[in-house]
Amino acid sequence: MLARTSDPIVAIATAPGRGAVGIVRVSGRQLGPLVQALCARPLKPREATYLPFLDGGGEPVDHGLALYFPAPHSFTGEDVLELQAHGGAVVLQLLVARCLEAAAEVDGATGRARLPGLRVAEPGEFSQRAFLNGKIDLAQAEAIADLIDASTEAAARSAGRSLSGAFSREIHTLRDALIHLRMLVEATLDFPEEEIDFLQKADAVGQLVALQAQVAGVQQRARQGALLREGIKVVIAGQPNAGKSSLLNALAGAELAIVSAVAGTTRDVVSQTIQIQGVPLHVADTAGLRESTDEVEQIGVARAWGQIEGADAVLFLHDLTRADVADYAAADAEILRLLREKLPAGVPVLDVWNKQDAAPAQAARDGIALSARTGEGIETLRQELLRLAGWQAVPEGLYLARARHVHALAQVAGHLAGAAGHLAARAQSLDLMAEELRLAQNALNEITGEFGADDLLGVIFSRFCIGK
Numbered sequence: 332m333l334a335r336t337s338d339p340i341v342a343i344a345t346a347p348g349r350g351a352v353g354i355v356r357v358s359g360r361q362l363g364p365l366v367q368a369l370c371a372r373p374l375k376p377r378e379a380t381y382l383p384f385l386d387g388g389g390e391p392v393d394h395g396l397a398l399y400f401p402a403p404h405s406f407t408g409e410d411v412l413e414l415q416a417h418g419g420a421v422v423l424q425l426l427v428a429r430c431l432e433a434a435a436e437v438d439g440a441t442g443r444a445r446l447p448g449l450r451v452a453e454p455g456e457f458s459q460r461a462f463l464n465g466k467i468d469l470a471q472a473e474a475i476a477d478l479i480d481a482s483t484e485a486a487a488r489s490a491g492r493s494l495s496g497a498f499s500r501e502i503h504t505l506r507d508a509l510i511h512l513r514m515l516v517e518a519t520l521d522f523p524e525e526e527i528d529f530l531q532k533a534d535a536v537g538q539l540v541a542l543q544a545q546v547a548g549v550q551q552r553a554r555q556g557a558l559l560r561e562g563i564k565v566v567i568a569g570q571p572n573a574g575k576s577s578l579l580n581a582l583a584g585a586e587l588a589i590v591s592a593v594a595g596t597t598r599d600v601v602s603q604t605i606q607i608q609g610v611p612l613h614v615a616d617t618a619g620l621r622e623s624t625d626e627v628e629q630i631g632v633a634r635a636w637g638q639i640e641g642a643d644a645v646l647f648l649h650d651l652t653r654a655d656v657a658d659y660a661a662a663d664a665e666i667l668r669l670l671r672e673k674l675p676a677g678v679p680v681l682d683v684w685n686k687q688d689a690a691p692a693q694a695a696r697d698g699i700a701l702s703a704r705t706g707e708g709i710e711t712l713r714q715e716l717l718r719l720a721g722w723q724a725v726p727e728g729l730y731l732a733r734a735r736h737v738h739a740l741a742q743v744a745g746h747l748a749g750a751a752g753h754l755a756a757r758a759q760s761l762d763l764m765a766e767e768l769r770l771a772q773n774a775l776n777e778i779t780g781e782f783g784a785d786d787l788l789g790v791i792f793s794r795f796c797i798g799k
């Protein structure tokens with residue numbers, strides 16, 4: 332649950348650990364008396380002032396820059412005080428403690444506490460206030476967290492674009508077109524005798540078709556953005572000694588997993604996130620799949636299946652030097668049968684033929700032939716992985732969307748399809764069409780948070796880091 336939104340709050344805004352500068356930030360309704368206690372003078376709005384930050388005895392805790400942003404012209408929309416101090420864990424803790432202490436002190440001028448109720452902020456609470464005070468919408472607030480968490484340049488750039496409001500503006504454009512259509516339909520419902528004429532004249536069908544196309548476009552870019560943010564999980568599976576660990580190492584460009592000629596080397600799952608054109612791929616190397624009497628190996632095989640069941644794509648690795656041996660091929664066929672049985676529909680299984688360097692020239696096989704040892708064919712595999720992930724390298728206009736946004740857009744598309752059905756059926760079901768359009772708008776509004784349940788907000792903001 333989120334804490335009370337009216338309390339003044341304080342937190343260290345910079346990353347934990349040592350740094351040249353560290354910032355303590357306070358947000359609340361009336362910070363003047365607190366400023367007086369800490370800085371011993373009033374601060375000019377939005378101007379950096381170098382001064383000592385004072386403790387209760389008038390001694391400096393640190394010397395730094397104080398910044399005061401009077402409401403509503405601040406990040407949160409409330410009064411904000413920033414103490415930009417030296418970046419040490421202890422000095423910043425001392426400053427937070429000093430803020431709490433000064434807030435509780437009685438102000439000589441008023442006879443009341445300087446800042447009643449000041450408390451340490453919950454994670455995400457500064458951004459939550461910015462949202463509640465209309466400084467940013469929900470999609471932008473999420474973009475702040477995504478920008479901070481971005482692990483690739485492409486992810487950071489598209490989060491920056493969402494933060495600037497580009498994603499929200501597209502959602503607003505869709506919403507405006509939707510509202511226009513709703514007005515048309517609702518007006519027709521109010522004047523039933525003119526119905527056909529009205530909708531035809533305004534080309535309601537054309538408007539709806541155009542809107543569906545726009546939603547499809549945004550959906551596509553949001554899906555790509557979600558991919559950039561979340562990536563996909565790729566599991567390397569196959570018989571012992573196929574070269575699974577060698578392949579993980581080749582993809583990662585590092586000796587992460589133990590490679591040996593002993594069949595059954597890998598037992599624990601070894602996972603690594605690699606990037607291909609900025610798309611994060613979470614790759615897992617697993618134990619070779621075979622019947623075993625070794626207890627530890629059995630556990631390894633069970634873990635491998637556990638990984639496979641959670642995969643977005645499986646690389647089924649085969650040893651080309653043994654692919655024509657009847658027993659080997661039969662074991663592969665059995666593994667494939669189990670893969671099909673255990674994998675949800677739609678999860679691709681890509682055949683990868685390893686040890687091409689050591690295999691005699693072969694007839695072409697479905698899938699990709701490569702050598703984890705020499706690196707031959709690895710680039711082809713990387714491109715194929717991008718394709719499997721659904722990456723289409725849209726060069727411009729990506730937003731770092733979340734699964735939540737993709738889901739909401741799918742709902743919008745579903746309701747619009749419903750509306751189109753009712754529109755085709757005409758008079759009998761115009762009220763049903765109106766309802767579908769209303770539901771479509773609700774789903775759109777959920778993205779920017781202009782309509783949304785409190786629990787949804789709680790989930791989003793509680794995942795922020797403290798002080799954000």
Ligand SMILES: Nc1nc2c(c(=O)[nH]1)N(C=O)[C@@H](CNc1ccc(C(=O)N[C@@H](CCC(=O)O)C(=O)O)cc1)CN2
Pocket residue numbers: 354400403404405406413466
């Ligand atoms: N020192 C510091 N750097 C920071 C932040 C901060 O809080 N403190 N931010 C925190 O995340 C980000 C910047 N976000 C901010 C957003 C709005 C305003 C602000 O003062 N807005 C006013 C005035 C706008 C204007 O002059 O154009 C407003 O919206 O009315 C400040 C910071 C990144 N860098």
Ligand SMILES: Nc1nc2c(ncn2[C@@H]2O[C@H](COP(=O)(O)OP(=O)(O)OP(=O)(O)O)[C@@H](O)[C@H]2O)c(=O)[nH]1
Pocket residue numbers: 570571572573574575576577578589590591592593594595596597598617618619620685686687688689701702703704705
């Ligand atoms: N010639 C050749 N040998 C390879 C290649 N890839 C792997 N090997 C060798 O095949 C053997 C097994 O490689 P690993 O990567 O340990 O195989 P694995 O599939 O992880 O095996 P388990 O962990 O036991 O299931 C090692 O001796 C590797 O050096 C390759 O592309 N060419």
Ligand SMILES: [Mg+2]
Pocket residue numbers: 575576577588589590596597616617618619
């Ligand atoms: Mg291995």
